[in-house]
Structures are given as C-alpha cells and as structure tokens.
Amino acid sequence: MPWDRNQMAARAAQELEDGMYVNLGIGIPTLVANYVGDKDITLQSENGMLGMGPFPFEGEEDPDLINAGKQTITELPKTAYFDSATSFGMIRGGKIAAAILGAMEVAENGDLANWMIPGKLVKGMGGAMDLVAGVGKVIVVMDHQNKAGESKVLKECTLPLTGTGVVNRIITNLGVLDVVEGGLRIVETAEGVTEEDLRAATEATIVN
Amino acid sequence: MDKTVSSLAEAVSVIKDGMTVMIGGFGGSGAPIELIHALIDHGAKNLTVVNNNAGNGHVGLAALIEQGRVDKLICSFPRSADPTVFTERYKAGKIELEIVPQGTLAERIRAGGAGIPAFYTPTGYGTEVAEGKPTAEFDGRSYVQERWLKADVALIKGELGDAHGNLTYRMAARNFNPVMATAAAVTIAQVSRIVPLGDIDPEHVITPGIFVSHVIEVADPAQEEELNRAEAVYP
Numbered sequence A: 001m002p003w004d005r006n007q008m009a010a011r012a013a014q015e016l017e018d019g020m021y022v023n024l025g026i027g028i029p030t031l032v033a034n035y036v037g038d039k040d041i042t043l044q045s046e047n048g049m050l051g052m053g054p055f056p057f058e059g060e061e062d063p064d065l066i067n068a069g070k071q072t073i074t075e076l077p078k079t080a081y082f083d084s085a086t087s088f089g090m091i092r093g094g095k096i097a098a099a100i101l102g103a104m105e106v107a108e109n110g111d112l113a114n115w116m117i118p119g120k121l122v123k124g125m126g127g128a129m130d131l132v133a134g135v136g137k138v139i140v141v142m143d144h145q146n147k148a149g150e151s152k153v154l155k156e157c158t159l160p161l162t163g164t165g166v167v168n169r170i171i172t173n174l175g176v177l178d179v180v181e182g183g184l185r186i187v188e189t190a191e192g193v194t195e196e197d198l199r200a201a202t203e204a205t206i207v208n
Numbered sequence B: 001m002d003k004t005v006s007s008l009a010e011a012v013s014v015i016k017d018g019m020t021v022m023i024g025g026f027g028g029s030g031a032p033i034e035l036i037h038a039l040i041d042h043g044a045k046n047l048t049v050v051n052n053n054a055g056n057g058h059v060g061l062a063a064l065i066e067q068g069r070v071d072k073l074i075c076s077f078p079r080s081a082d083p084t085v086f087t088e089r090y091k092a093g094k095i096e097l098e099i100v101p102q103g104t105l106a107e108r109i110r111a112g113g114a115g116i117p118a119f120y121t122p123t124g125y126g127t128e129v130a131e132g133k134p135t136a137e138f139d140g141r142s143y144v145q146e147r148w149l150k151a152d153v154a155l156i157k158g159e160l161g162d163a164h165g166n167l168t169y170r171m172a173a174r175n176f177n178p179v180m181a182t183a184a185a186v187t188i189a190q191v192s193r194i195v196p197l198g199d200i201d202p203e204h205v206i207t208p209g210i211f212v213s214h215v216i217e218v219a220d221p222a223q224e225e226e227l228n229r230a231e232a233v234y235p
Helices: A005-013 A028-035 A084-092 A128-134 A195-200 B008-012 B033-042 B060-066 B084-091 B102-114 B177-182 B224-229
Strands: A021-024 A042-045 A098-101 A105-107 A137-141 A169-171 A175-180 A183-189 B020-023 B047-050 B070-075 B096-099 B118-121 B135-138 B141-147 B151-161 B184-194 B214-217
Touching: A005 A028, A005 A137, A005 A169, A021 A028, A028 A098, A028 A137, A042 A084, A084 A128, A084 B102, A098 A128, A128 B102, A183 A195, B008 B033, B008 B184, B008 B214, B033 B060, B033 B151, B033 B184, B047 B060, B060 B070, B060 B084, B102 B118, B102 B141, B102 B177, B151 B177, B177 B184
Parallel strands: A021 A042, A021 A098, A098 A137, A137 A169, B020 B047, B020 B151, B047 B070, B070 B096, B151 B184, B184 B214
Antiparallel strands: A169 A175, A175 A183, B118 B141, B135 B141
16 A cells, blocks of 8 residues: 555654754645654744744634744744744755655656646745755655656656755655665655555666 | 834835835735735835735735736745636736745845845756856855845834834744845835834844834734635725
8 A cells, every 4th residue: 555645744754853953845744743753853934933833723823823834833932933034044054954845746866846837827936946955855755646647756857947956865655765876766665565566656767 | 213104005105106015924924914905005006016925815915916006026936825816917917927936035135135236046056047047156066146136115014113113023924024124215114013112122123123114003913814714805
C-alpha cells in the first residue's frame, strides 16, 4: 500500500532533529507538525513568526495570528514576531535548517517546479523561491504521479522552475529518494511497494 | 508635531491618479481595510499597487481591483481562497501582473526605504524571474541583481500609534507593514488606538515615527476574513 498524506507527513517528520528551525510549506507539509513528537523543533512561518503553535480551538481563532498558508494558528512561550524583510533575511541567510515543500515536478538533478502552469493562471511562488535558495536542506513531499498516472519525478522539469538543483530528498506516497550524482537513489519504499514498483512509476534516472 | 488626522477621507486625499501605492498585509492579516475602502471612495485610478497578494473576495484590495482602479499589481502570490476578482481582470487583460518572489519583494521594498538602489540575491537564479536581469558570481555562487522598489504612498495598519507616528503592530499582522512604511514618500497608518506620547515604551517602538506621515485611529478594524465569511461586498 502506498503511503497516504498522513503517512508521508509522518515520514517527513523523521527528517527533523532536535534544535532545528524548520519551515513547512502549504498542504501535506503542514501536516508534518502533527508528527514531530517530543523533538525540540521550532517552526518558522515566512509571514513573520518563529515558534508556531498548533491550530486553535474553535472560538479562539485570531485573524492576526496566521501561518503562511493563511490558516489561524497559536502562539507558544518561545514565539517571536518580525517583519517580512527580517523573515526572508533569516531564510536566505541560512538560519533555517530545512524546508519541507510540496511540488508539481522534481527532476533528477534537484530542479524543482511548484509555482505556475503556463496557460493556466499563475499560482505564485510566494516564499518558495527564497526558501529553496536559502535553507540548509530542501525536502519535497508530494504524490509520486499526477492524476493521469504520469511520473512527477522527471529527468527534466517541464514547468517553469522554482529553483535549479535545490532539492535534497523526495518523499512520495511510494517511497523516499535522494538526489545524488547522476540521478536519484532509492532510500526506502513504502510498505508493500517494491523497488520495481517505484522504478516503474519514476521517469527520472535511478542510480544504485 | 502632530501627525494625527481625523478622517479617512483626509488621510487618503494625497493619492493621485497613476501613483504607486504599497498596501501592507499578508492576506487579511495586517491589511488596512478601512484605508483601502477610503481610497475606493476617494476615486484615484490607474494605480500601481504593491501587496503580497491579489485580494480575496470583494472587499479591501479585491474591491479596489474590482472597481477598476488598479492598472498594475506587483505581488508574490495572487492565489487566495476567493481570487475571482483578480483572476477575471487578469484573464481579460485589464490588469498587469509583476510576480516577485516574496523575499525579493520584501528586500526590494527594504532597499527602497534604505537608499540601496540594487542588490544581489540567490533567489530565482536560473528561473524565469531572473530573465533579463544582470547576474554575478560571489564566492563561487551565482546571484541575480534586483532593484529597489519605492512608492508614492504606503497604506499600512498598526496596533498602537502616537502623534509622532511611532507604531506597534499586532502578532503576525506586522508582515510587510514596517518595511512598506520606510519605502514611500507618504506613509499613512491606521491604528487601533492613538495613545499619548510616551505610552509606547521607546524600547517597544517597531516603526519609528520618522517613517510615518499621517496616523488615523480606526478602533475595531474590519478583518478581511470576517468580511468574506459574511460575503461582504464593497462599496
């Protein structure tokens, strides 16, 4: 059985270590916060907050207290607020250890595309281009294939790029792959998914 | 010195057709809804607007766009829960879009306010946003040159303000507001409460008054998300 969204998020949470400052993107990456357990992780939200707390209880939402996905969240005792220029200063300045982001396409050289589909409306890159340019490690979490069953893990991206050679690790519903010299290396597969299944679902070059 | 003004109409009266207007906020958080609505009432058109987003629903920035006042939008993320207004005008070719990575947008504004005409950033190198821009290598890595961004007017939202324009903000509503305050010839701040000089601890001033031209009190400011839940339409 391939992993579901929550299992992918739980797998991504294993990448995080005590003491890390981490930025989580919109979608499945947001769910990663549910699986950090006892680890001492500080979440950065690029709209200007360090120390993001969990979602509020109903009736306690504050529209001035939102994450980068514009969901209401809560403060923690360690929380700090700052302006957008300071926020991206810490991102480009290398202070954020890891970013976990969604993607439309990833290529075997680490290229990432996740901000627009030509001919359709521009979604916008938001902070994604700055994050991939500045953080220590970029982990992509996404479905391995699109709705038509085509691989999103490609030899070359077809969509406009968010960054070139920026992705370090790819976590999909089928398994985990690392970007290495010459292509991608399989780190593990989801339970019940074989390496052959993973290779068959992947357009990118897989190296041993 | 007294920078307080008593009406929203007076506050936005300096805005002329064709001006560049920075509007603070990240989505609805920190968006100066009352100032934007006053700008709609005021009538200035052919505006270039700088905001992180492109409006949501039919209030605030979305309403300004819906009224046909915005010729060009500079933003990082045009999609929202209800981006219908922007989307329709964009598809109809009635609004120009300059899309800028969020950190580059913030730094261009910061540079504009700090007298730095251009800077190099790693963001966007090798992508469409770098096309046509100078690049350079520093210590073995490639960077893109980006230029400062300045405005005629900035509309921002704070929490507390005093007669000298010293401001504080509330939680994540700070976002682009303090940087935009520095980058405009005229900065107009709406605050939830105007307090006597000295009531804001000098250690806690986030935007020093030198960056602020006018302060207006809007107690209990509207929140975009709440207006949208009520399906509000402005005007």
